[in-house]
Amino acid sequence: MSTSVLFDVAGPRTRARHRVYTIVSVVVLLALLGVVLLRMSSTGQLAYAKWEPFLTPSYLSALLLDGVVKTVEMAFSSILLAVVFGLLFGIGKLSEHTWLRWPCWVVVEFFRAVPVLLMMIYIFLTYGAGGDGIGSYWSVVIALTLYNGAVLAEVFRAGIQAVPQGQSEAAYALGLRKSQVMMSVLMPQGVKIMLPAIISQCVVALKDTSLGYVILAPGVTRVGKSIFLEFQNQVQTAIVLAVIYILLNVAVSSIATWAQKKFVGEKSVLLMDSTDGGGALI
Amino acid sequence: MDDVFSNFDLVLKAFGLTLELLVISGVLSLILGTLLAAFRVGPVTVLARFGTAYVTLVRNTPLLVVFIFVFFALPKLDVQLPFLLKGTLALTVYTSAFVCEAMRSGINAVSVGQAEAARAIGLTFGQTMSLVVLPQALRAVVPPLASVLIALTKNTSVAAGFGLLEATARMRGFTNNNADARTLIFLIFAVGYIVIVEVISAGAFGLERRWRAAR
Numbered sequence: 001m002s003t004s005v006l007f008d009v010a011g012p013r014t015r016a017r018h019r020v021y022t023i024v025s026v027v028v029l030l031a032l033l034g035v036v037l038l039r040m041s042s043t044g045q046l047a048y049a050k051w052e053p054f055l056t057p058s059y060l061s062a063l064l065l066d067g068v069v070k071t072v073e074m075a076f077s078s079i080l081l082a083v084v085f086g087l088l089f090g091i092g093k094l095s096e097h098t099w100l101r102w103p104c105w106v107v108v109e110f111f112r113a114v115p116v117l118l119m120m121i122y123i124f125l126t127y128g129a130g131g132d133g134i135g136s137y138w139s140v141v142i143a144l145t146l147y148n149g150a151v152l153a154e155v156f157r158a159g160i161q162a163v164p165q166g167q168s169e170a171a172y173a174l175g176l177r178k179s180q181v182m183m184s185v186l187m188p189q190g191v192k193i194m195l196p197a198i199i200s201q202c203v204v205a206l207k208d209t210s211l212g213y214v215i216l217a218p219g220v221t222r223v224g225k226s227i228f229l230e231f232q233n234q235v236q237t238a239i240v241l242a243v244i245y246i247l248l249n250v251a252v253s254s255i256a257t258w259a260q261k262k263f264v265g266e267k268s269v270l271l272m273d274s275t276d277g278g279g280a281l282i
Numbered sequence: 283m284d285d286v287f288s289n290f291d292l293v294l295k296a297f298g299l300t301l302e303l304l305v306i307s308g309v310l311s312l313i314l315g316t317l318l319a320a321f322r323v324g325p326v327t328v329l330a331r332f333g334t335a336y337v338t339l340v341r342n343t344p345l346l347v348v349f350i351f352v353f354f355a356l357p358k359l360d361v362q363l364p365f366l367l368k369g370t371l372a373l374t375v376y377t378s379a380f381v382c383e384a385m386r387s388g389i390n391a392v393s394v395g396q397a398e399a400a401r402a403i404g405l406t407f408g409q410t411m412s413l414v415v416l417p418q419a420l421r422a423v424v425p426p427l428a429s430v431l432i433a434l435t436k437n438t439s440v441a442a443g444f445g446l447l448e449a450t451a452r453m454r455g456f457t458n459n460n461a462d463a464r465t466l467i468f469l470i471f472a473v474g475y476i477v478i479v480e481v482i483s484a485g486a487f488g489l490e491r492r493w494r495a496a497r
Contacts, residue, residue, distance in 0.1 A: 010325065021326045029332060039359045113432075113479040114472045115439035118450045122468040125457045203342070210344035214443035221346060234354035241350065242343045249342035 040235065050233040054240050059227060067220030068244060074137065074219060075206040078144035082205070083198070085145055086152025091182065093157050104153075111150035117211050119143040124215040136217035140209060148205050152198065159194035160186050192263045199256035203249045210245070220244055285460050286467055296452035297474050302366070303438040303448060304478070307373035308431055314374060315381025322382065323389055325407055333382065340379035345440050348372045353444045369441045373434060380430045388423030389415055421493045428486030432479050439475075449474055 010018060040046050053059040092104030111119075120143035128139035163186050171185040213221040221241060228237040286293065322333035340348070352372040356363065363371065392415050400414040442451035453471040457464045 014325075018325055022328050025326060025328050025332070029328070039361075043359050045358065110472070110476070113436075113476045115436035115450060115475060117439040117442060118453060118468070118471060118475065121442075121450065121454050122457065122464065125454065126464045126468075207342075207344040210346040211440065211443075213346055214440075221344075221350075224350075228354065232358075234350070234358050238347060238351045238355045241347045242339075245344055245347060246339060246342040250338075253342075 045233075045235045050231065050236050053227050053231055053233065054236065063220065063223050063227070063240070063244075066218065067223035068248070070137075071206070071209050071219040071221075072248070074140055074144070074209045074212070074217070075202065078141045078148060078209075079202050079205050081141070081145040082148035082152050082201070085149025086156050088153075089149065090153035090156030090160070093153060094160060096178075108150045108153045111146045112154070114147075116143055116147045116208050117214060119146060120211060120215060128215070136212060136215045139215060140212040140217045140219075144205050144208055147208070148201055151204075152201060155194050155197045155201070156190070159190040159197070162193050163189045195263050196256045196260040199252065199259055203252050203256075206248055206252060207245065286456055286463070286470065289456075292452060293449075293456075293470065293474070296447060296449045297478075299366075299446065299448040300435075300438050300474075301478070303369055303373060303441060303446070304431075304435050307370040307377060307438075308434055310370065310374040311377035311381050311434070312427075314378035316385055318378060318382035319385035319389065320411070322386055337379045337382050340376060341383070343376075345372070345376045345437055346443070348376045349440055349444050365446055369438075369444070369446050373437060373441075376437065377430060377434050380433065381427065384423055384426035384430050385419070387426055388419035388421075391422035392418045421490070424486050424490050424493070428482055431482050435475065435478050435482065 037046075044050070054063070089104045089108050092100050093108060095101045095104070120139055123143050124133075124136055124139035128134050128136055134142075160182075167185055167189065168181050171181040176184070209217075209219050210221045212219050213225065216222065224237045224241045228234045231237075318333045318336060321329040322337070324330060349372045352368050352375070356368070396414055396418060397410055400410040405413065438448055439450035441448050442454065445451075449471055453467060456467045460467060
């Protein structure tokens, strides 16, 4: 920590003060942990029986095969579709034609501002439910596609605009047409800049698949629900669910970091906020 | 269809609850997130590690799982809380991790020379932060914080799955009862959310412009 620009390398008196802070905060944090563990043991949550389902092969395979595979499948297909959606509308937003730019802008802004869950419930109740409906699985995928597609459209637009202007000017000077400039000059360079943002959007999609819980879609949260309804081990199930999601997301994030280092370099990062809700219109 | 307009007070009431969730958990997560950011940039290594761990764990956990923790796991630990409090607790725990990241990015956006100059004239860490770095970071932090608050607005909808009758839950009720007007009902509620989001956006834009002028 001594390399921080915010404070000097500590002298002896400051170091002593920091030691006191350290001891106090360790005590407080351990006390908090202790309170939680005491609570868990006094309410019988540490009992082996409560954890047993997660050590039983049949439940584990249900959780991992039916749950995680379905979750990853939903996230993956919605990201693939979202990339297509995002490309169409992102390039549409860059169009020179007002009649094309405006509808694209409206669609992107609409789907970015509306909660995914609201869309999901609407799609499920209107098109998904019933025997001839598309089912909860596709309701989740479509809702996630629309939302992530709208966010990715912004990523694509920003990524293409981040390519230095001289590139497209040079391409036009060579006599390339608009579509050629886009496809052979701007996109190949833009994709490099966008790649980390696209991959971090995968984390968002992965997390948002859990919302399918509300419309009873398949996935790891649904399996978790049936486990905790059967064994009444809500605490343990919640912990296991969180661990599964954290492991998945950390894996995806590390791919993003790797891609950023490989394709973008350390410094020029496309500044899209990676918060859950997409960017503000600022 | 008429059901919605004759019961429009229910729509407003639902958005009232959405706003309530938004404002309470927004304020609480601003406080908690700022505290976490202070931990993360501060000189006490244990607290910095704690802040990093908190942010990593919470950011990679879906909000829905946080809700499962608060609504289903806490009662098993004999912690009984009223519904609204549980909703705000879940949203606060989740959002504060993102507030922390926004704050930290704001602090990192302040140029090194500013902090160095502050140290050079002998200010302590607390003084450097409160007199030099934070006032400047506040400007850089407005756009990402606005995004966090917008995300929070949309995230309040998750409470619909846990028995809080906010806007999304209300829409589900209306769509169930009015099969002929589902799309219109969806659009009405969507517009409600869009209005809230645009107000936050406009507020952030206004703040940004005002503070830029003051510099």
